[in-house]
Amino acid sequence: MSGGFRFKQFAVEQERSAMKVGTDGVLLGAWAALDQSHRRVLDVGTGTGLIALMAAQRTAEWGAKIVGVEIERESYLDAQANCAASPWADRIELFCGPIQEFEAEEPFDHILSNPPYFVNSLTSPNQARTTARHTTSLSFEQLASDAERLLAPEGVLSVVLPTDAVADMTLAAARKGLFLRRRLDVSSKRGGRPLRALLTYGRKALPTEVEHLTIHEPDGSYTEPYRLLTRDFYLKF
Numbered sequence: 001m002s003g004g005f006r007f008k009q010f011a012v013e014q015e016r017s018a019m020k021v022g023t024d025g026v027l028l029g030a031w032a033a034l035d036q037s038h039r040r041v042l043d044v045g046t047g048t049g050l051i052a053l054m055a056a057q058r059t060a061e062w063g064a065k066i067v068g069v070e071i072e073r074e075s076y077l078d079a080q081a082n083c084a085a086s087p088w089a090d091r092i093e094l095f096c097g098p099i100q101e102f103e104a105e106e107p108f109d110h111i112l113s114n115p116p117y118f119v120n121s122l123t124s125p126n127q128a129r130t131t132a133r134h135t136t137s138l139s140f141e142q143l144a145s146d147a148e149r150l151l152a153p154e155g156v157l158s159v160v161l162p163t164d165a166v167a168d169m170t171l172a173a174a175r176k177g178l179f180l181r182r183r184l185d186v187s188s189k190r191g192g193r194p195l196r197a198l199l200t201y202g203r204k205a206l207p208t209e210v211e212h213l214t215i216h217e218p219d220g221s222y223t224e225p226y227r228l229l230t231r232d233f234y235l236k237f
Helices: 023-031 050-057 071-085 127-133 139-151 162-173 225-231
Strands: 038-043 065-070 094-098 106-114 151-162 179-189 196-202 208-215
Touching: 023 050, 023 151, 023 225, 038 050, 038 139, 050 065, 050 071, 050 094, 050 106, 065 071, 071 094, 106 139, 139 151, 139 162, 151 162, 151 179, 162 179, 162 196, 208 225
Parallel strands: 038 065, 038 106, 065 094, 106 151, 179 208
Antiparallel strands: 151 196, 179 196
């Protein structure tokens, strides 16, 4: 596959998409708590379809319906091709447009998103890349609002963000009645400060479970916890 990325059970074509397969998306797709009560899963900003495909693989046992929403046309076309070529094409539905315009007949049990997160940094001359990376296309307030609108009563929202954006996202979510339940801080190397956080929000205010994950050992090898988290997907594990 030219320009693509192959996983154990599916492949991702990404020649047209502004945002390629990255560690953030893989982490979120592997970490988000999906169980058999989650019959409907929504991926906001699906890009190449990576997280939607991971969710489809993880819910294969009970056949959950997966929906991906993507605002950028070229990424949507890649996602279409990737999902159609996967073993779960009959369970994945895609919508091209902003999440604000997306309507669903039934609410979702779990919403996943690797959202734009740059707020004040310089935008890219590439408009598609700006859309994918900057909150000009989807603010934290808008994401929280649409999650609240689309979630089932017991549903949850899971996102991946830089650690310095956690406070803003958590405040935006709380304003919509969504409260932080789980947090996983991720460091690239052992002893390094966390640069990414995986977060899950729900409608009930419960004590937050906080954990930490390190990706690399000092010698550059992958840690065992990271291998265990991603081994169902990466060929190298």
